Amino acid sequence: MKNIITLLASFLVITFFISCSVKETHSVDLDDFTSVIQVAEGTEVSFYMWGGSAEINKWVDEEVGSLLKSEYNITLKRVPMDASIFINKLLTEKAAQKETGTIDLVWINGENFKNAKEAELLYGPYAENLPNFIKYIDKESVNSDFGFPVEGYEAPYGKSYFVFEYDSKKQNSLPENFVDLLSWVKEHPGRFTYPRPPDFTGSAFVRLAFYAANGGYENFSSDFSKEKLDKGLDNLFSYLNELKPYLWQEGKVYPRDSAALDILFEQNEIDFSMNYNVAHAQNKINTGQYPETVRTFVLEKSALYNLHFTGIPYNAPNKAGALVLSNLLMSPDIQLSKNDPANWGDLTVLNTTKLSPDLQNSFKAINKGQAILGLDILYGEGVPEINADYIDAIETAWEKEMLN
Numbered sequence: 001m002k003n004i005i006t007l008l009a010s011f012l013v014i015t016f017f018i019s020c021s022v023k024e025t026h027s028v029d030l031d032d033f034t035s036v037i038q039v040a041e042g043t044e045v046s047f048y049m050w051g052g053s054a055e056i057n058k059w060v061d062e063e064v065g066s067l068l069k070s071e072y073n074i075t076l077k078r079v080p081m082d083a084s085i086f087i088n089k090l091l092t093e094k095a096a097q098k099e100t101g102t103i104d105l106v107w108i109n110g111e112n113f114k115n116a117k118e119a120e121l122l123y124g125p126y127a128e129n130l131p132n133f134i135k136y137i138d139k140e141s142v143n144s145d146f147g148f149p150v151e152g153y154e155a156p157y158g159k160s161y162f163v164f165e166y167d168s169k170k171q172n173s174l175p176e177n178f179v180d181l182l183s184w185v186k187e188h189p190g191r192f193t194y195p196r197p198p199d200f201t202g203s204a205f206v207r208l209a210f211y212a213a214n215g216g217y218e219n220f221s222s223d224f225s226k227e228k229l230d231k232g233l234d235n236l237f238s239y240l241n242e243l244k245p246y247l248w249q250e251g252k253v254y255p256r257d258s259a260a261l262d263i264l265f266e267q268n269e270i271d272f273s274m275n276y277n278v279a280h281a282q283n284k285i286n287t288g289q290y291p292e293t294v295r296t297f298v299l300e301k302s303a304l305y306n307l308h309f310t311g312i313p314y315n316a317p318n319k320a321g322a323l324v325l326s327n328l329l330m331s332p333d334i335q336l337s338k339n340d341p342a343n344w345g346d347l348t349v350l351n352t353t354k355l356s357p358d359l360q361n362s363f364k365a366i367n368k369g370q371a372i373l374g375l376d377i378l379y380g381e382g383v384p385e386i387n388a389d390y391i392d393a394i395e396t397a398w399e400k401e402m403l404n
Contacts, residue, residue, distance in 0.1 A: 028320050030129040033327070036320050037072060044075040045321030049107035050200075051080020052259060055283050059343045068328060074321050079103075083112040084198075090121040090313055101315035104322040108154060109308040110146045111388040116311065117153050123312040123319060125152025130323065132330035136350040142307060146388035147221060154309035155326045156349040158338060161378045162204050162304035165265065165273040165281045165371075169293040177300040178212035182243055189246045191271045195261050196254035196403075197395040204276050206236070206398055207386070208302045213239045216301065217383050224389035233394070237401050244402070251402075266290065276304070278378065279345020282369040286342060295371050303381040307349065332359050340366050 028036050045068075051057055057078065065076035086106055093101050108116065116122050127133055133155060142156040143149065166174065175181040185192045195202030211217045213235040219228055244251035248270055255261040258275060265273035266289060275281070284290035310329060312322045328334055332355055335348040345368070352360055 028323060030126055030323075033129070033131055033323075036323050040318070040320035040324045041073050043318050043321045044077055045318050045325050046077045046079055046102065046104045047107070047325065048079045048081050048086045048103050048105070050082060051078075052257070053283075055287070056344055059338065063337050063343060064325075064328070064334060067334065068325060071328070072324055074324060076325070083108055087112055087116055087121070090116065090315075091119060093315060094119065094121060099315055100317050101313055102317065103313045104316045104318045105325050106311050106313065107157065107308065108311045109306060110385065111391045113145050113150075113154055113309065113311065114148045114388040117148070121314055122153045123314050123316060124154075126312065126323065127152045127155040127326075130155060130327040130330065132327050136330065136332065136354050138351045141351075142309075142349065145307065145309065146385045146391070148388050150309070154311040155330060157308050157310050157329050158346040159307050159349055160276050160305060160346065161278045161298075161373075161382065162201075162208065162274065162276045162302070163278055163281075163296040163298055163373060165275065165290075165294055165296050166271060167291060167293050168295045169291070171271060174297050175299065178209060178239070178302070181299065182239070185243055185246045188271065190248050190250070192246070193248035193251075193254060193261070193264070193270055194274065195257050197398050199255075199257040201258035201261070201274055201276050202254070203391065203395055204304055205274055206240070206394060207391070208299070208304055208383075209239055210236045210394060211383065211386075212299075212302070217386050220386040220390055221384065222387065224387055229390060229393055233397050233401075236394075237397075240398075240402060254402075262289075276306075277345065278347065278372055279341040279368075282341040282345060282371040285369065285371055290371075292370075296373055298373065298377065298381045301381055301383055303378050303383065304385065305378070305382050306385045336362055336366075339363060341369050341372060342367075345372065 028039060030036070047060070049060070057080070060078050061076070065078070068074045068076050083106070086103060090101070090103065127150070128139065137156060145154065175184045194205040197203040197206055210232060214220070214232045220232065248264065255264060261270075261273050262284070264270045278296065281290060281294050281296050285292055285294060310326045312319060312326065316322050330349065332350065335350050336359065338344045338346045339348050348363065352363055355363075
Protein backbone atom coordinates (compact mmCIF):
# COMPACT_ATOMS: atom_id res chain seq x y z
CA MET A 1 0.00 0.00 0.00
CA LYS A 2 2.84 2.36 0.86
CA ASN A 3 4.40 1.79 -2.56
CA ILE A 4 1.09 2.51 -4.26
CA ILE A 5 0.69 5.78 -2.32
CA THR A 6 4.26 6.76 -3.17
CA LEU A 7 3.71 6.06 -6.88
CA LEU A 8 0.45 7.99 -6.82
CA ALA A 9 2.08 10.97 -5.16
CA SER A 10 4.92 10.91 -7.68
CA PHE A 11 2.42 10.78 -10.54
CA LEU A 12 0.55 13.79 -9.17
CA VAL A 13 3.76 15.78 -8.77
CA ILE A 14 4.86 14.97 -12.34
CA THR A 15 1.42 15.84 -13.68
CA PHE A 16 1.53 19.16 -11.80
CA PHE A 17 4.88 20.14 -13.25
CA ILE A 18 3.87 19.09 -16.78
CA SER A 19 0.67 21.12 -16.57
CA CYS A 20 2.61 24.12 -15.30
CA SER A 21 5.09 23.84 -18.18
CA VAL A 22 2.37 23.89 -20.89
CA LYS A 23 1.83 27.47 -22.05
CA GLU A 24 -1.64 28.90 -22.16
CA THR A 25 -1.80 30.42 -25.65
CA HIS A 26 -5.55 31.02 -25.87
CA SER A 27 -5.69 34.14 -23.73
CA VAL A 28 -3.51 37.09 -24.68
CA ASP A 29 -3.20 40.71 -23.68
CA LEU A 30 -3.36 42.74 -26.89
CA ASP A 31 -2.25 45.85 -25.06
CA ASP A 32 1.03 44.19 -24.04
CA PHE A 33 2.66 42.73 -27.13
CA THR A 34 5.82 41.89 -25.21
CA SER A 35 3.79 39.45 -23.14
CA VAL A 36 2.27 38.02 -26.33
CA ILE A 37 5.77 37.30 -27.64
CA GLN A 38 6.73 35.66 -24.36
CA VAL A 39 3.68 33.40 -24.41
CA ALA A 40 4.33 32.41 -28.04
CA GLU A 41 8.01 31.57 -27.53
CA GLY A 42 8.80 27.90 -28.08
CA THR A 43 5.43 27.10 -29.68
CA GLU A 44 4.35 25.93 -33.14
CA VAL A 45 1.98 28.07 -35.19
CA SER A 46 -0.05 26.64 -38.08
CA PHE A 47 -0.57 28.85 -41.14
CA TYR A 48 -3.37 27.67 -43.43
CA MET A 49 -2.97 29.18 -46.89
CA TRP A 50 -3.45 28.61 -50.58
CA GLY A 51 -0.66 26.28 -51.68
CA GLY A 52 -0.85 26.52 -55.46
CA SER A 53 2.45 28.34 -56.01
CA ALA A 54 5.74 26.54 -55.42
CA GLU A 55 7.55 29.90 -55.28
CA ILE A 56 5.23 31.32 -52.61
CA ASN A 57 5.35 28.10 -50.60
CA LYS A 58 9.13 28.14 -50.66
CA TRP A 59 9.26 31.77 -49.58
CA VAL A 60 6.90 31.15 -46.65
CA ASP A 61 8.81 28.07 -45.53
CA GLU A 62 12.30 29.46 -45.91
CA GLU A 63 12.09 33.23 -45.46
CA VAL A 64 9.16 33.60 -43.07
CA GLY A 65 9.74 30.34 -41.24
CA SER A 66 13.43 31.04 -40.70
CA LEU A 67 12.87 34.56 -39.38
CA LEU A 68 10.01 33.45 -37.14
CA LYS A 69 12.29 30.81 -35.65
CA SER A 70 15.41 32.97 -35.26
CA GLU A 71 13.63 36.04 -33.92
CA TYR A 72 10.94 34.47 -31.74
CA ASN A 73 11.77 30.76 -31.39
CA ILE A 74 8.43 29.87 -32.97
CA THR A 75 8.10 26.99 -35.43
CA LEU A 76 6.03 27.64 -38.55
CA LYS A 77 3.79 24.87 -39.87
CA ARG A 78 2.45 25.77 -43.31
CA VAL A 79 -0.73 23.89 -44.24
CA PRO A 80 -1.82 24.17 -47.91
CA MET A 81 -5.59 24.47 -48.13
CA ASP A 82 -8.01 26.55 -50.19
CA ALA A 83 -9.83 29.23 -48.22
CA SER A 84 -13.29 27.82 -48.92
CA ILE A 85 -12.23 24.49 -47.42
CA PHE A 86 -10.86 25.88 -44.17
CA ILE A 87 -13.93 28.11 -43.85
CA ASN A 88 -16.09 24.98 -44.00
CA LYS A 89 -13.80 23.34 -41.47
CA LEU A 90 -14.28 26.25 -39.09
CA LEU A 91 -18.04 26.19 -39.63
CA THR A 92 -18.07 22.51 -38.70
CA GLU A 93 -16.03 23.20 -35.56
CA LYS A 94 -18.35 26.07 -34.65
CA ALA A 95 -21.43 23.87 -35.03
CA ALA A 96 -19.77 21.23 -32.84
CA GLN A 97 -18.91 23.92 -30.25
CA LYS A 98 -15.25 23.01 -30.52
CA GLU A 99 -13.51 25.58 -28.35
CA THR A 100 -9.99 24.56 -29.35
CA GLY A 101 -9.44 24.07 -33.06
CA THR A 102 -6.43 23.24 -35.21
CA ILE A 103 -5.90 26.43 -37.24
CA ASP A 104 -3.89 29.36 -35.89
CA LEU A 105 -3.64 31.78 -38.83
CA VAL A 106 -5.32 31.90 -42.25
CA TRP A 107 -4.58 33.70 -45.51
CA ILE A 108 -7.95 35.19 -46.35
CA ASN A 109 -9.82 37.96 -48.17
CA GLY A 110 -12.91 38.78 -50.19
CA GLU A 111 -16.05 36.71 -49.87
CA ASN A 112 -14.26 34.18 -47.66
CA PHE A 113 -13.51 36.90 -45.12
CA LYS A 114 -17.04 38.23 -45.32
CA ASN A 115 -18.53 34.77 -44.80
CA ALA A 116 -16.15 34.01 -41.93
CA LYS A 117 -16.74 37.32 -40.15
CA GLU A 118 -20.52 37.13 -40.48
CA ALA A 119 -20.47 33.58 -39.12
CA GLU A 120 -18.33 34.77 -36.16
CA LEU A 121 -15.48 32.44 -37.12
CA LEU A 122 -12.75 35.01 -36.52
CA TYR A 123 -10.97 36.32 -33.44
CA GLY A 124 -10.80 40.05 -33.01
CA PRO A 125 -10.61 42.89 -33.37
CA TYR A 126 -6.83 42.61 -33.11
CA ALA A 127 -5.08 43.99 -36.21
CA GLU A 128 -4.81 47.60 -35.10
CA ASN A 129 -3.05 46.51 -31.90
CA LEU A 130 -0.15 44.94 -33.79
CA PRO A 131 3.05 47.02 -33.54
CA ASN A 132 3.84 46.92 -37.26
CA PHE A 133 0.28 47.94 -38.15
CA ILE A 134 0.63 50.94 -35.85
CA LYS A 135 4.03 51.90 -37.27
CA TYR A 136 3.67 51.30 -41.00
CA ILE A 137 0.04 50.89 -42.13
CA ASP A 138 -2.41 53.58 -43.19
CA LYS A 139 -5.64 52.45 -41.57
CA GLU A 140 -7.84 54.09 -44.19
CA SER A 141 -6.17 52.15 -47.00
CA VAL A 142 -7.02 48.76 -45.46
CA ASN A 143 -10.37 49.38 -43.79
CA SER A 144 -12.42 47.40 -46.32
CA ASP A 145 -12.07 44.09 -48.11
CA PHE A 146 -14.09 43.75 -51.34
CA GLY A 147 -16.31 46.52 -49.99
CA PHE A 148 -16.82 44.79 -46.64
CA PRO A 149 -15.62 46.50 -43.44
CA VAL A 150 -12.53 44.89 -41.90
CA GLU A 151 -12.92 46.40 -38.41
CA GLY A 152 -9.66 44.90 -37.18
CA TYR A 153 -10.58 41.25 -37.82
CA GLU A 154 -7.78 40.72 -40.33
CA ALA A 155 -4.34 42.24 -40.87
CA PRO A 156 -3.04 43.34 -44.31
CA TYR A 157 -0.53 41.04 -45.97
CA GLY A 158 -0.09 42.12 -49.60
CA LYS A 159 -1.58 43.76 -52.68
CA SER A 160 -2.25 42.17 -56.07
CA TYR A 161 -3.13 43.31 -59.57
CA PHE A 162 -4.63 41.24 -62.38
CA VAL A 163 -2.54 41.12 -65.57
CA PHE A 164 -2.45 39.28 -68.87
CA GLU A 165 0.69 37.47 -70.08
CA TYR A 166 1.97 37.06 -73.64
CA ASP A 167 5.15 36.27 -75.56
CA SER A 168 6.40 39.50 -77.13
CA LYS A 169 8.31 37.46 -79.71
CA LYS A 170 5.04 36.06 -81.09
CA GLN A 171 2.55 38.89 -80.56
CA ASN A 172 2.97 42.17 -82.39
CA SER A 173 -0.36 43.77 -81.43
CA LEU A 174 -2.40 43.47 -78.26
CA PRO A 175 -6.08 44.13 -77.54
CA GLU A 176 -6.65 47.35 -75.64
CA ASN A 177 -10.03 46.62 -74.09
CA PHE A 178 -12.66 43.88 -73.89
CA VAL A 179 -14.20 44.87 -77.23
CA ASP A 180 -10.78 44.45 -78.84
CA LEU A 181 -10.31 41.16 -77.00
CA LEU A 182 -13.50 39.74 -78.50
CA SER A 183 -12.35 40.75 -81.98
CA TRP A 184 -8.89 39.27 -81.39
CA VAL A 185 -10.31 35.95 -80.19
CA LYS A 186 -12.60 35.72 -83.22
CA GLU A 187 -9.62 36.35 -85.49
CA HIS A 188 -7.53 33.72 -83.68
CA PRO A 189 -9.96 30.90 -82.86
CA GLY A 190 -8.76 28.36 -80.32
CA ARG A 191 -5.91 30.55 -79.05
CA PHE A 192 -7.56 31.99 -75.95
CA THR A 193 -9.32 30.68 -72.85
CA TYR A 194 -9.64 31.34 -69.12
CA PRO A 195 -9.87 29.12 -66.03
CA ARG A 196 -13.31 28.10 -64.91
CA PRO A 197 -14.64 29.85 -61.82
CA PRO A 198 -14.51 29.54 -58.86
CA ASP A 199 -10.78 29.38 -59.61
CA PHE A 200 -9.50 32.71 -58.31
CA THR A 201 -7.94 33.83 -61.60
CA GLY A 202 -10.84 32.64 -63.73
CA SER A 203 -13.36 34.32 -61.44
CA ALA A 204 -11.37 37.57 -61.64
CA PHE A 205 -11.43 37.45 -65.46
CA VAL A 206 -15.20 36.94 -65.44
CA ARG A 207 -15.64 39.88 -63.06
CA LEU A 208 -13.62 42.09 -65.40
CA ALA A 209 -15.84 41.00 -68.29
CA PHE A 210 -18.81 41.81 -66.04
CA TYR A 211 -17.40 45.30 -65.49
CA ALA A 212 -16.75 45.84 -69.18
CA ALA A 213 -20.19 44.60 -70.24
CA ASN A 214 -21.86 47.01 -67.81
CA GLY A 215 -19.95 50.23 -68.31
CA GLY A 216 -17.55 49.78 -65.40
CA TYR A 217 -17.50 48.68 -61.79
CA GLU A 218 -19.14 51.76 -60.33
CA ASN A 219 -22.73 50.46 -60.47
CA PHE A 220 -21.76 47.50 -58.31
CA SER A 221 -19.43 49.06 -55.75
CA SER A 222 -22.15 49.97 -53.26
CA ASP A 223 -24.66 47.73 -51.50
CA PHE A 224 -25.82 44.57 -53.22
CA SER A 225 -28.78 44.93 -55.58
CA LYS A 226 -30.54 41.88 -57.07
CA GLU A 227 -31.99 44.05 -59.81
CA LYS A 228 -28.56 45.37 -60.80
CA LEU A 229 -27.11 41.87 -60.63
CA ASP A 230 -29.72 40.33 -62.95
CA LYS A 231 -29.31 43.06 -65.55
CA GLY A 232 -25.53 42.86 -65.24
CA LEU A 233 -25.54 39.08 -65.71
CA ASP A 234 -27.59 39.38 -68.90
CA ASN A 235 -24.97 41.73 -70.33
CA LEU A 236 -22.12 39.52 -69.11
CA PHE A 237 -23.42 36.32 -70.67
CA SER A 238 -24.22 38.09 -73.92
CA TYR A 239 -20.49 38.86 -74.13
CA LEU A 240 -19.18 35.50 -72.87
CA ASN A 241 -21.49 33.46 -75.10
CA GLU A 242 -20.30 35.42 -78.12
CA LEU A 243 -16.73 34.67 -77.04
CA LYS A 244 -17.30 30.99 -76.25
CA PRO A 245 -17.27 29.28 -79.69
CA TYR A 246 -13.87 30.83 -80.48
CA LEU A 247 -12.18 29.72 -77.26
CA TRP A 248 -9.70 26.86 -76.88
CA GLN A 249 -11.58 23.59 -77.40
CA GLU A 250 -14.48 25.72 -78.70
CA GLY A 251 -15.36 26.57 -75.11
CA LYS A 252 -16.58 23.02 -74.44
CA VAL A 253 -14.08 22.71 -71.60
CA TYR A 254 -12.19 25.23 -69.50
CA PRO A 255 -8.85 24.86 -67.66
CA ARG A 256 -9.57 23.77 -64.09
CA ASP A 257 -7.33 26.47 -62.58
CA SER A 258 -4.60 29.02 -63.31
CA ALA A 259 -1.89 26.34 -63.15
CA ALA A 260 -3.58 24.44 -65.96
CA LEU A 261 -3.82 27.67 -67.94
CA ASP A 262 -0.07 28.22 -67.44
CA ILE A 263 0.63 24.79 -68.92
CA LEU A 264 -1.42 25.56 -72.02
CA PHE A 265 0.50 28.81 -72.43
CA GLU A 266 3.87 27.10 -71.89
CA GLN A 267 2.98 24.45 -74.47
CA ASN A 268 1.97 27.12 -77.02
CA GLU A 269 -1.65 25.93 -77.18
CA ILE A 270 -2.87 29.44 -76.35
CA ASP A 271 -1.41 32.91 -76.85
CA PHE A 272 -2.38 34.57 -73.58
CA SER A 273 -2.28 33.58 -69.97
CA MET A 274 -3.43 35.65 -67.00
CA ASN A 275 -2.77 35.91 -63.29
CA TYR A 276 -3.73 37.90 -60.21
CA ASN A 277 -0.06 38.48 -59.43
CA VAL A 278 1.94 41.10 -61.31
CA ALA A 279 5.16 39.12 -60.79
CA HIS A 280 3.85 35.71 -61.85
CA ALA A 281 5.31 35.88 -65.36
CA GLN A 282 8.67 37.11 -64.05
CA ASN A 283 8.69 34.26 -61.52
CA LYS A 284 8.14 31.82 -64.38
CA ILE A 285 10.95 33.43 -66.38
CA ASN A 286 13.27 33.17 -63.38
CA THR A 287 12.57 29.45 -63.06
CA GLY A 288 12.95 28.80 -66.79
CA GLN A 289 9.31 27.84 -67.34
CA TYR A 290 8.60 30.90 -69.49
CA PRO A 291 10.91 32.28 -72.20
CA GLU A 292 12.60 35.59 -71.44
CA THR A 293 10.44 37.30 -74.05
CA VAL A 294 7.21 36.92 -72.03
CA ARG A 295 5.69 40.21 -70.91
CA THR A 296 2.50 41.39 -69.21
CA PHE A 297 -0.19 43.90 -70.11
CA VAL A 298 -3.54 45.15 -68.84
CA LEU A 299 -6.70 46.07 -70.66
CA GLU A 300 -8.14 49.55 -70.35
CA LYS A 301 -9.52 50.11 -66.83
CA SER A 302 -9.07 46.41 -66.12
CA ALA A 303 -6.11 46.21 -63.75
CA LEU A 304 -8.25 44.62 -61.06
CA TYR A 305 -6.64 44.92 -57.65
CA ASN A 306 -7.25 43.71 -54.13
CA LEU A 307 -5.64 43.47 -50.74
CA HIS A 308 -5.08 40.12 -49.10
CA PHE A 309 -4.96 39.63 -45.38
CA THR A 310 -4.33 37.18 -42.57
CA GLY A 311 -6.93 36.35 -39.94
CA ILE A 312 -7.09 34.34 -36.73
CA PRO A 313 -9.88 31.79 -36.15
CA TYR A 314 -12.05 32.24 -33.07
CA ASN A 315 -10.79 28.93 -31.65
CA ALA A 316 -7.13 29.15 -32.68
CA PRO A 317 -5.13 26.96 -30.27
CA ASN A 318 -2.12 29.30 -30.42
CA LYS A 319 -3.48 32.84 -30.63
CA ALA A 320 -0.22 34.26 -29.30
CA GLY A 321 1.80 32.60 -32.05
CA ALA A 322 -0.73 33.72 -34.65
CA LEU A 323 -0.47 37.32 -33.49
CA VAL A 324 3.33 37.25 -33.66
CA LEU A 325 3.24 35.75 -37.17
CA SER A 326 0.57 38.18 -38.39
CA ASN A 327 2.68 41.05 -37.08
CA LEU A 328 5.86 39.64 -38.63
CA LEU A 329 4.20 39.45 -42.05
CA MET A 330 3.80 43.25 -41.92
CA SER A 331 7.42 43.87 -40.94
CA PRO A 332 9.58 45.90 -43.37
CA ASP A 333 12.07 43.04 -43.78
CA ILE A 334 9.41 40.50 -44.72
CA GLN A 335 7.52 42.94 -46.95
CA LEU A 336 10.77 43.83 -48.71
CA SER A 337 11.61 40.18 -49.23
CA LYS A 338 8.09 39.46 -50.52
CA ASN A 339 8.25 42.37 -52.94
CA ASP A 340 11.29 40.87 -54.68
CA PRO A 341 10.24 38.84 -57.77
CA ALA A 342 13.04 36.40 -56.99
CA ASN A 343 10.90 35.42 -53.98
CA TRP A 344 7.33 36.36 -54.88
CA GLY A 345 6.96 39.90 -56.24
CA ASP A 346 3.83 40.68 -54.22
CA LEU A 347 3.31 44.42 -53.72
CA THR A 348 3.76 45.84 -50.26
CA VAL A 349 0.93 47.06 -48.01
CA LEU A 350 3.25 49.35 -46.09
CA ASN A 351 3.24 53.11 -46.39
CA THR A 352 6.85 53.28 -47.50
CA THR A 353 7.11 56.96 -46.56
CA LYS A 354 7.02 55.78 -42.94
CA LEU A 355 10.15 53.69 -43.49
CA SER A 356 13.71 54.80 -42.95
CA PRO A 357 15.50 56.29 -45.99
CA ASP A 358 17.65 53.15 -46.26
CA LEU A 359 14.59 50.89 -46.39
CA GLN A 360 12.87 53.17 -48.90
CA ASN A 361 15.94 52.90 -51.11
CA SER A 362 15.97 49.13 -50.68
CA PHE A 363 12.42 48.90 -52.02
CA LYS A 364 13.32 51.14 -54.96
CA ALA A 365 16.44 49.11 -55.72
CA ILE A 366 14.62 45.79 -56.20
CA ASN A 367 15.23 44.37 -59.66
CA LYS A 368 11.67 43.83 -60.83
CA GLY A 369 12.59 42.29 -64.19
CA GLN A 370 11.30 43.06 -67.66
CA ALA A 371 7.94 41.29 -67.33
CA ILE A 372 6.52 43.40 -64.52
CA LEU A 373 4.50 46.47 -65.40
CA GLY A 374 5.32 49.79 -63.79
CA LEU A 375 3.20 51.03 -60.95
CA ASP A 376 2.21 54.06 -63.02
CA ILE A 377 0.46 51.76 -65.52
CA LEU A 378 -1.13 49.60 -62.83
CA TYR A 379 -2.36 52.60 -60.86
CA GLY A 380 -3.61 54.30 -64.01
CA GLU A 381 -5.68 51.33 -65.15
CA GLY A 382 -6.53 50.04 -61.67
CA VAL A 383 -10.09 49.12 -60.72
CA PRO A 384 -11.22 47.84 -57.32
CA GLU A 385 -13.07 44.67 -56.43
CA ILE A 386 -16.82 45.07 -56.16
CA ASN A 387 -19.03 44.22 -53.20
CA ALA A 388 -18.32 40.65 -52.08
CA ASP A 389 -22.02 39.72 -52.23
CA TYR A 390 -21.86 39.85 -56.03
CA ILE A 391 -18.98 37.40 -56.36
CA ASP A 392 -20.67 34.18 -55.26
CA ALA A 393 -23.71 35.11 -57.33
CA ILE A 394 -21.62 35.70 -60.47
CA GLU A 395 -19.69 32.44 -60.01
CA THR A 396 -22.87 30.42 -59.47
CA ALA A 397 -24.55 32.00 -62.48
CA TRP A 398 -21.46 31.40 -64.66
CA GLU A 399 -21.47 27.68 -63.87
CA LYS A 400 -25.16 27.38 -64.64
CA GLU A 401 -24.95 29.37 -67.88
CA MET A 402 -21.58 28.51 -69.39
CA LEU A 403 -21.23 24.80 -68.63
CA ASN A 404 -24.47 23.75 -70.32
